[in-house]
Amino acid sequence: MTIAAAPLIEANDLNVWFDLPDGRELHAVRGVELKVNPREKLGLVGESGCGKSTVLMALMGLLPSSASVSGSVKVGGVELLAGGESAFRAHRWRDVSIVFQGAMNALNPVIRVDRQITEALELHGVASGPAAHRRANDLIRLVGLPEAALRRYNHELSGGMRQRVALAMALSCDPKVLLADEPTTALDVMVAAQVLALIDRLTRELDLALVLVTHDLPLVTRTCDRVQVMYAGKVAESGTPAAIYHEARHPYTRLLFAATADLHGSGPDPVTIHGSPPRLDHVVEGCGFASRCPRAQTDCTIQTPVLHTAGEGRAWACHHPEGRK
Ligand SMILES: Nc1ncnc2c1ncn2[C@@H]1O[C@H](COP(=O)(O)OP(=O)(O)OP(=O)(O)O)[C@@H](O)[C@H]1O
Ligand SMILES: [Mg+2]
Structure with missing residues (x-):
């Protein structure tokens, strides 16, 4: 299908x-x-x-059967949550894909x-027979692996090679749109940098939009056009990397960055965010960050x-909120 000028993917008031x-129930997404948007790179971060x-x-549309969902998920302006599995199936992998x-x-x-x-190609109805083999060759080269990698088993691949296959x-x-959920977490620093450079190149060459989930905050501010900070199932803050890094308004965002070691070693020592996030299998009263927040006042625990x-x-x-720096 052709996706028009609407956001490629959009969620509104999404609850899981x-x-x-x-x-009991655990309210994971609140x-x-x-x-x-097309070609946009969004970083999703948080503890x-x-x-x-x-x-x-x-x-x-791949939550387990133990999950209930409400709100709206749209792909190219088309509502999918209301349409159920058949609506998701029409867009899954073809418009929105995930690592x-x-x-x-x-x-x-x-x-x-x-x-x-x-x-995978046959399952998704993309190609079969010799055409699927040709496509597999193209894909393996696209991710920077030699054709010989196609004849290997999982245990014959390094971690970086496996992530390229994924x-x-x-x-x-x-x-x-590619959703990449911590694509480099298990890789050593050098290989992680190579995989990220590959993702970055592919997003440009293939006109892909990207949602990058990572705990690597310096990476997100370098790579993404926009950063969304989540806390206890909610969006705490979103903005450009510059806004999030230099003008964060939510105290959690500031603490999250302050808790991250400065790669150049020139900044202050990382801080610790005391306490822990609220349990999501209990009702969260007021702001979920209040008990850990240096700026919390009475209303924060109520509203x-x-x-x-x-x-x-x-x-x-x-x-x-914090003032501007
Ligand atoms: N299948 C499930 N059944 C019950 N609770 C779940 C399930 N999957 C996730 N959760 C809970 O939902 C909440 C959100 O989990 P999720 O895996 O989305 O967090 P995350 O931000 O991706 O964490 P991480 O950075 O560790 O990957 C957590 O409290 C988790 O324990
Ligand atoms: Mg996760």
Whole structure:
């Protein structure tokens, strides 16, 4: 399909609850707003458990059956959540694709790379037979691997090579948006840099938009056009890297960056964010960050801050935001 000028992918008031085995619910994603325009690179950051992967799975329509979802997910302006699985199936992999968290460790150990790629191509209805093999050759070269890699098994590949194979599979249907969930987490620094350079090159060459989930904040500010900071299932703040880095309004954003070591070693020592995020299997009263926040006042523990929008792509959810530096 041709995606028109509407945002490539958009979520509004997205909520996800997981049923827990003991009958309770965990409210993992709480009213998230997200928008990605053509060729835009969005970085999604925040502490472990804040809901980044769950948002991506909701965008793909791939949440487990224990999850309930509400709100809106649109691809190219077309509402998918209301349309259910058949609506998602029409766009999944073809318009929106994903490299899952830990994808490089999820390749099938007993079939060779070429079969894994051609099976994906056949499954997604892209190509079969000799055409699928030709496409697999093209894809493997696209991700910078030699054709010989197609004849290898998982255990014969290095971590970086496996991540490139996962990327090739994600690109097999020529998507418009790639969701990359911590694509370099398990890789050493040098290989991670190579994989990121590859993703960066591919986004340009293939006109791809990117949602990059990572804990690497310096990377996000270098690579992305916009950064969205999540906390306890909500959007805490979003803006350009410059705004998020130099003019963060949410105290959590400032602390998150202050907690990150300065790569050049020239800045102040990293700080620790005391306490931990609220449990999402309990009702979160007021601002979920209040108990850890140096600026919290009484209203923060009572009233949930709404996302305050201050121009295109710039927003924060805080009752007592930091001033500009
Ligand atoms: N299938 C599930 N069943 C129950 N709870 C889940 C399930 N998947 C995720 N959760 C919970 O939802 C919340 C969000 O998890 P999610 O994996 O989206 O976080 P994340 O930001 O991707 O974390 P990380 O940085 O560690 O990957 C967490 O509290 C997690 O325990
Ligand atoms: Mg995750």
